[in-house]
Amino acid sequence: MSYQSLVTMLAVLVLPFGTAKALNWNEMINGELSNVGNAPTFILFTEGSNLIEGTMGSLGGVGPLDADVWTFTIAAGYYLTGISLASYSAPTSGLDSFMAIDDATTINMSDPSQHLSNGLWTEELDGFGNTYTDLMAILDAGPMFGGTGFDGPIGPGDYTFWVQEGSEQIEYCINFVVTPVPEPGSALLLGLAGMLMLRRRR
Template sequence: MILLAACVVPFGTAKALNWNELNDGDLSGDGNAPTFITFTEGSNLIEGTMGSLGGTGPLDADVWTFTIAAGYYLTGITLVSYSAPTGPHDSFMAIDDATSINMFDPSLHLSNGLWNEQVDGFGNTYTDLMAILDAGPAFGGTGFDGPLGPGNYTFWVQEGSEQIQYCINFEMTAVPEPGSSWLLGLAGLIMMRRRR
């Protein structure tokens, strides 16, 4: 599928574009053989298209897998841009804690749900997909609470009618080692004593 517009990130924030279907090739549509994408600390953008042009023809699903390394958490999944030709749609997403995802039985997912574009007070797209998944699963599944910890995960997006262009940000956050917080606090106390 051809991607017509580049992902525009609100407020000029620099983010790593980890996958763009226009430059990197079509994301897999097979839950048993997802595209592997390497995520790094901070923002990781995935930009693609899904659905079918004009609501006819085969549906294009996008499925990718990623690994959260030890010492990191996935703290956010946010829709950055969403372009539907004939108005708002409800798209489907699912996540599983494996290197594949069952595209036929949603009860086997970690979580799933429907999503569409929402805008913030400045006219920027901001849909908190992590909150939707955290509140789910909408169609059966295990569910989860809070950020996702180290391990392998597979993410699937699907639109049932029109062709949708999207950009999704996955936010990876390092978790400080227990001793490092204590050391920072101690350093702060020493600095305050020296000022006196």
Template sequence: MPFVKLLPLLTACALPFGTATAVDWNELNDGDLSDDGNAPTFITFTEGINLIEGTMGSLGGVGPLDADVWTFTIAAGYYLTGITLASYSAPTGPHDSFMAIDDATTVNMSDPSLHLSNGLWNDSPGSTLMEILDAGPVYGGTGFDGYLGPGDYTFWVQEGSEEIQYGINFEVTAVPEPGSSLLLALAGLLLLRRKR
């Protein structure tokens, strides 16, 4: 069985230990996230849920548009297994905001074809941003399939008109080395299930 096919199972096994919020980065306490794709705010992610909470767009309905850009690192032995919406509030109801991700410590804010992926997001119930990005990119870019492995990533959220308050969960999951006892045990379970 390909190792990649085991990942969802490994994630499910890790859930009981990974549901607590490990990191909560909130603009109210920590300041506005960078407006600059060339100088993002660096946020240290750890195993579990890393929650980013902020406000973007036209703050107070006036003034320049606030972009929020941050960089994080997925350490060796870990995967980014989910990007899900924790909260989203738009003053005038359903709305589409823009997001982009690149596998670098910067993100190009003028040429989306240079992104790993990009797309539109909103407060649709159950919307998982990672699936939207996996299905994309909508505006050019290289695209990706499945979980994102070790490396640097930069995330950019942008709203074109309104003031939007958002919370986004980034789930980081440890992946056992192939050959580890847990992996072998899981592989054995799968084989048993198939034989039944």
């Protein structure tokens, strides 16, 4: 492999996953996400950031609660390595938002023990006022309502994700990060490429 090829490969790998990435689903543009566990909206996920933007809960606590449910596939050779909030309008009442994930093309919304994992989240802000809540870490830490749980990144397969707020209408944008599985020896190759770049700079 030439020096130029190594530099090009490294440049691609270090680009932020969210760079110039359009929303995969925006309820204002693409329509309402399903609120039925047995018939979730299918959203195509690709490598890098996959952004889902919508609303959940109910306006002023009046009317039926709006759940958002979607299904996606992690292709062979990839992992789901991150789920995090890109934006979130926290409820004024202090109620937490609920999420659940299941390793199927549907999700049972009446029996949390059948979920892969589930949990509650609240808004967290970094020093610049940006939302950064790591939803993957919350789910990975263990199911809050009796699901089976999981350990580490989520491998290839079909999954369904459900978000719900208890009363108020919440606006959110969630980022799902899909990462290719490193090929054997790729870590060594990247290390050698990095050393080569350092030597060229001196």
